[in-house]
Amino acid sequence: MVAQEINKGSPQTWNILEGHGFTTLSLAETLGGGQSFVWDQDATGVWHGVINQVMIRLRIDGSLLEWQTNNPRCFSKKALLHYLWIDATYQDAIDTLPWRSDLILAKCMDSLSGLRILRQPLDETLFYFLLSPVKSIPQIKETGRKVSETFGPSLGSGRHGFPGWTRLSEVSEKELRDFKMGYRAKNVAGTAQFIKNHPNWLESLQELSYNDARTEIMTLPGVGGKIADCVLLFGAGMLQAFPIDTWIDKVLTQRYHLDDWSLKQKLSFAHLHFGDFAGLAQQFFFSSERLRLL
DNA sequence: GGGCAGGTTGACA
DNA sequence: TGTCAACCTGCC
Numbered sequence: 001m002v003a004q005e006i007n008k009g010s011p012q013t014w015n016i017l018e019g020h021g022f023t024t025l026s027l028a029e030t031l032g033g034g035q036s037f038v039w040d041q042d043a044t045g046v047w048h049g050v051i052n053q054v055m056i057r058l059r060i061d062g063s064l065l066e067w068q069t070n071n072p073r074c075f076s077k078k079a080l081l082h083y084l085w086i087d088a089t090y091q092d093a094i095d096t097l098p099w100r101s102d103l104i105l106a107k108c109m110d111s112l113s114g115l116r117i118l119r120q121p122l123d124e125t126l127f128y129f130l131l132s133p134v135k136s137i138p139q140i141k142e143t144g145r146k147v148s149e150t151f152g153p154s155l156g157s158g159r160h161g162f163p164g165w166t167r168l169s170e171v172s173e174k175e176l177r178d179f180k181m182g183y184r185a186k187n188v189a190g191t192a193q194f195i196k197n198h199p200n201w202l203e204s205l206q207e208l209s210y211n212d213a214r215t216e217i218m219t220l221p222g223v224g225g226k227i228a229d230c231v232l233l234f235g236a237g238m239l240q241a242f243p244i245d246t247w248i249d250k251v252l253t254q255r256y257h258l259d260d261w262s263l264k265q266k267l268s269f270a271h272l273h274f275g276d277f278a279g280l281a282q283q284f285f286f287s288s289e290r291l292r293l294l
Numbered sequence: 295g296g297g298c299a300g301g302t303t304g305a306c307a
Numbered sequence: 308t309g310t311c312a313a314c315c316t317g318c319c
Binding site: 034132133134135136137140183184187221222223224225226227243245246247248286290 | 298299300301302303
Binding site: 133134135136139177180181182183184185186262264 | 308309313314315316317318
């Protein structure tokens with residue numbers, strides 16, 4: 001289906017993104033490693049995804065990172081550089097992390113050179129992470145894709161975008177359950193109603209400090225500390241957010257020997273030790289542990 | 295069939 | 308403040 005679209009009319013040229021620093025591995029972990037659920041890799045290694053309701057393709061060819069879109073009028077190279085965090089602030093963040101004195105972190109960063117935190121839309125990120133408790137990445141993608149196909153805008157080639165919370169607020173909890181959400185349907189429906197009744201509330205979180213935004217977003221049904229940190233890190237660019245899931249907990253317990261520390265104490269340790277870019281460190285740990293690179 | 299998983303919540307000590 | 312079961316679904 002996707003291939004037909006690509007071959008329709010004149011073949012599209014691949015555009016080059018300079019100065020990216022990705023490897024095949026770090027690009028795969030960035031797009032498919034659990035911070036985003038809208039990217040799929042085909043058999044030829046090309047990544048197909050959606051950014052701001054526009055279909056985008058990405059591939060690594062040698063040392064080149066290349067991209068193309070079916071909709072160049074609605075999408076700019078600048079938008080893609082922003083989404084992929086390809087700018088000078090990434091190198092600043094890397095330099096700021098305490099890898100010089102932390103051999104565990106240094107090893108993870110070395111194995112996954114170029115790994116990024118994506119700058120994703122806040123509304124969509126909140127939706128996907130409400131689906132995430134005790135679900136695997138393929139399950140979250142499947143449910144999200146089916147909800148988008150049913151309620152979201154068609155983007156061509158059979159692909160659909162995120163419907164938005166306004167549209168989701170018109171869908172009953174019972175209907176949502178048919179998408180295999182289980183008990184999460186109640187949280188999605190409750191969140192949709194809250195957002196409908198509080199216009200601009202979600203956007204206004206971006207203006208708050210990390211601590212205030214975290215407290216605020218945890219008032220939503222189904223959003224505890226872990227999901228709050230995921231949404232703020234991946235959807236609001238708050239890079240100090242440090243989501244602790246079972247993988248990260250394992251790293252802190254086994255590698256940093258915090259065996260008897262409570263979750264709250266581990267969180268304090270992470271903020272103190274990793275600093276303003278703790279979330280980026282977290283992503284290096286997450287992928288390293290998941291891929292058994294540590 | 296039973297147990298468990300990338301989490302949250304409410305009950306209870 | 309900490310522990311525990313329940314919640315859906317899919318997979319081993």
